[in-house]
Each structure stands twice: as C-alpha cells, then as structure tokens.
Amino acid sequence: MPVAVVDSTLQLAVAERVEPADGVAVLTLRHPEGADLPVWAPGAHIDLLLADGLTRQYSLCGHPAEAATWRIAVLREPAGRGGSAFVHDTLTPGTPVRVRGPRNRFALEPAPRYRFVAGGIGITPILPMLAAAEAAGADWTLLYGGRTRTSMAFVDELACYGSRVTIAPHDETGLLDLTAHLGDAPSDTLVYCCGPGPLLDAAAAAWPHETLRTERFQPAAADGDGEDGAEPRSAFELVLARSGRTLSVPADASILETVRSAGVEVLYSCAEGTCGTCETDVLEGVPDHRDTVLTPAERAVGDTMMICVSRCAGERLVLDL
Template sequence: MSVTPEEQQLRLRVRQLTWEAEGVLSVHLQQLDGSELPAWQPGAHLDLRLPGGLTRQYSLSGSPRHRSTWRVSVLREQSGRGGSAAVHDALRPGDIVDVVGPRNNFPLVEAARYLFIAGGIGITPILPMIEAVAAAGASWSLVYGGRSRASMAFLSELRPYGDAVSVRPQDEYGLLDLDRLLADPREDTAVYCCGPEPLLAAVEQRCAAWPAGALHVERFAAKPRPAADPDQEAAFEVVLRRTGRTVTVPAGKTILEALEDNGIEPLNSCREGICGTCETKVLDGLPDHRDSLLSEEEKAENNTMMICVGRALSDRLVLDL
C-alpha cells in the first residue's frame, strides 16, 4: 500500500461493527494504544487493506471532532469486486487492519449556501459536511434518496436537523426531482453530490448550466466510458524528469502499467482513476485523461493526470516522476 508525504500509514484495531441499515455496516477503527487518530476534514476517505489482500477506499462518515475512532460505512454489493464482502464477512471486532490516509479529493469549499444530494451509501461523505456547515451557521439543505427507508443509513443521525433534510425513499416518492432542485442556477450555492452513477450523471447533466465549479461530486466507482480500442492507439514515450529515464508506453497499456513493466513502481492504489493516489504533475505534452476524479476544467488545464488509467495524446509526455 503506497503512502504520499501528506498521508499516514497506520495499523488500527476494529473497535466495533454496527448495522446502520439493511446491508450497511459501519466499521469503527481505533489506534492500537488508544491514542488520538490524525485530524481530518469532511470529504476525506481511507485506503483500507482488507482480508484477502484487497485494498478499497471508504469515506469517513463520522465526526472529525471525535479523534478516538474513525468510522467507515460499507454497503454490501452483491455484484461487487469483493471489497464489501470482505468487510461484511471477514472483519470482526479486535481484528487489526492497515490503513492509509486520510486523503481528501472531495473537500468542502466555502459558500454562502449548500445543496447536498445523496443517494444510498453516498450519504457517508455528506454527513461530516452537514455537521460542519450546520455548526458554522451556513444555509444548507439535504435531499437524500434511497430504495426504501430500511435501506437508508443514518436516518436517526439526520433527524435532529429537521426540515433541512428531505428523506425521499424511491418506493414512496419515486426518483429524486432533480429538475426542480437544479432548475435555477445560483451563483452563491455549492452543490455536493455522492451516490450511484445514474444519479451523478443526472446531476452533472442538470448542473451544466450552473456556474463553473458549483458542482462537486464523488464517485465510488469509475465513470463509465467506451472501452479503448488498442488498434486505434499508438505507442508514445514518457519521460521521467526526476530520473531522466524514458519509457515507451505501448498501445493497450496505461502509463502505470508500462512503468511497472520497466521496474518502476509509482504510488498507486485504486487503479481506476478515482482515488487520486497516482496523481502526477504533467510538465510537457498532452495527456489523455481517462480518470473519474478531475473536473473537466482541471483536465483542460493539463497540469496533472492519473497515470493508473491515463495515456497520452502526444508522441511524448514529460512527467514529474
């Protein structure tokens, strides 16, 4: 598991497990010696090394004020890749797990007003944000959708916020009324959304007319995109500025894969372009961004890229590696 200078690698104990809703299990982690955990900000997540050698990213869903434990909450995905099954079936109180973080690709920005939209397990990074903006006295509202009330976690934690929270189970209300929520672009409002891909795509579509930077989303899985055709790709060179090495990236491979083939192991974790561990500064050339993390504006700037999924549109790419 790789660690950036801003993060920490910790060995933590599972203090307890709690059921939050149908299929949603919270894992409470603490230091082995009971000391305080590192500080973190709303929107942060952890890399969690799970039984079986899997590494997965989970949002911190507890309160940053509580430094004795960290809480991550995991929805069991029946058709997932094994991470949620490992949490639900293998983790038990007293187990020791390796953790890297916290890392924050979903930071809470300053705004006059906030509109939070959560779908299902997407409520997890939103909870600490709500605590922060409510404590600051900011104007905010949350619209929270899910399949049914029984499947929606943390309803009891949200209840004290009263009318600022709208709980909208699909079996009672249908799909969230995004047309109404997002019909009128507002200069003073930050929109935060986390949930399944159809919800994120629908919100992104409706926020296209909003001011640049108003929408902030976090994905738990890579954004769908057409499969790359190796026959339409060309090899290119990557120059590693710090070492002076040049590596050829063949068609059908990502930059990270080509570097690993040449014995170079840059920091990486998710290998899907969603966690930010492998974000690398671009010094020259035109990257082919294939990640689900950078905004369209950030991709257009071409200052950084996620090399775990990215390639190049130019014959030569110079990276700060």
C-alpha cells in the same frame, strides 16, 4: 484544509461495529494504543488494505474533531469484487486492519450556500459536510435517496437537522426530484453529489454549472470509438524526471502498468480513475484525461493526472516520477 497523508500506512483495529441499515456495516477504527489519528476534513477517504491484495476506499463519515477514531460505512455489494464481502464477513470488534490515508479529492469548499444530494451509501462523504456547513452558518439542504427507508444509513442521525433534510426512498417517492431540489438555487450555489453513476449524470443535467462537485464509486461510461468506449489509444514516450528514465508506453498498456513493469514503485489503488491515489504531477506534455476525479478546471490546467487510466494527448509526456 489539512494536508492529506497519502502514503502513511497505519495498523488500526475495529473498535465498534453496528449495522444501522440493510446491508450496511458501520465500523469505528482506533489505534491499538489509543494514539490520535491523522487529521482529515469532510470529503476525505481512506484505503483499507485487506487480504489477498484487496484495497478498497471508504469515505470517512465521523466528525473530524474526533481525533482518536475514524468511522466508515460499508455497503455489502453482492456483485462486487470481494472487498465489501470481506469487510462484512471478517471485520468485527478487535480485528486488526491496515489502513492508508486519509486522502481528499472531494473537499468541501467555502460557500454561503450548498445543495447536497446523496444516493444510497453516497451519504457517507456528505454526512460530515453537513456538520461543517451547519457550523459555518451556511444555507444548505440535503436530498437523500435510496432503495428503501430501511436500506438508508444514518437516517436517525440526520433527524436533528429537521426540514433541511429530505429523505426520499425510491419505493415511497420514486426517482429523486433533482429539478425541484436544485432549480431555485442561485448559480453560485455549490452542489455536492455522491452516489450511483445514473444519479451523478442526472445531477449534471439538472445543474449544468461549474459549481457541481461529484464523487463516483465506479468509472463513468466513456465516449469515443475505441474498443473500451474511450478514444483510440496510441503509444507515446514517457520521461520520468526524477529517475531520469525514458519509457515507451504501448497502446495496450497504461502509464501505471508501464512504470510498474519498469520497477518504479508508485501508489495506486482502484486502477479505474476514481480514487485519486495515483495522482501524479505533469511537468511537460498534454495529458489525455480519462479519470472521474479531476474537475474540468483542473483538467484544463493540465499539471496533474491519474496515471492508471489517463494517457498522453501527444507523443511525449514528462512526469514527476
């Protein structure tokens, strides 16, 4: 897999913009001098650094072999926080845009067979995965749902795969039949699912195996008895190994907030535990994982954490900062 370029910022420009579905803008980005862009693999996303401090993550949905361009698709979210509206209202052909990345926490792992599930704009990271699975000669199928057929992007592109793809608009077929899509697959099948939270929860119920891979656009609902639904927070000692500093993380602040208040610059973006930008190596201590990025196996190892939401399960944590 290509090494993720997590800290490079590029000045690109919108080369092309199309709207293939209701409320969806597909942008092709290019270097203004025509230079090749950093390599990426299916599942990767980039950060758009927009005006007024807005940073938003969008999955790359073109083909990794197209070195001169990146393609993203952005759904206008009327109830969003302004990022999608800025993209839709401002980014037209010729408009410059700052980009950071790519980064990949949803990588396509080698497997003899796959089952893909996409809901709405969740088709974006899945699209290049299909091409990779097809090129590898894998056995795969896709179940793709959305509100209406006209709201579902890339339906025309998917037609080339024939019966391997099932298009299931909610107003025509109702809820996605995950049991039918996943039920007859061998347990070693890798299942990739991206879309709204309820779809991911349903996929986890229909496929209770460690071979499920998901990517969330929003944080999952937490369980527990804390005020925010998570386990109650407590203060702990934080040691920054590289800088030799020791900080106290109070109960009402995150690690990210604490280190930034101390003048330590770290990469971050969503601050919700969904994008993976702030992932940091753990040198000592036990993390209290509260993100939706790491797999159960990665959490069990405990050598990395998302410092925007995760905390310490004990009294002391040493990070590679």
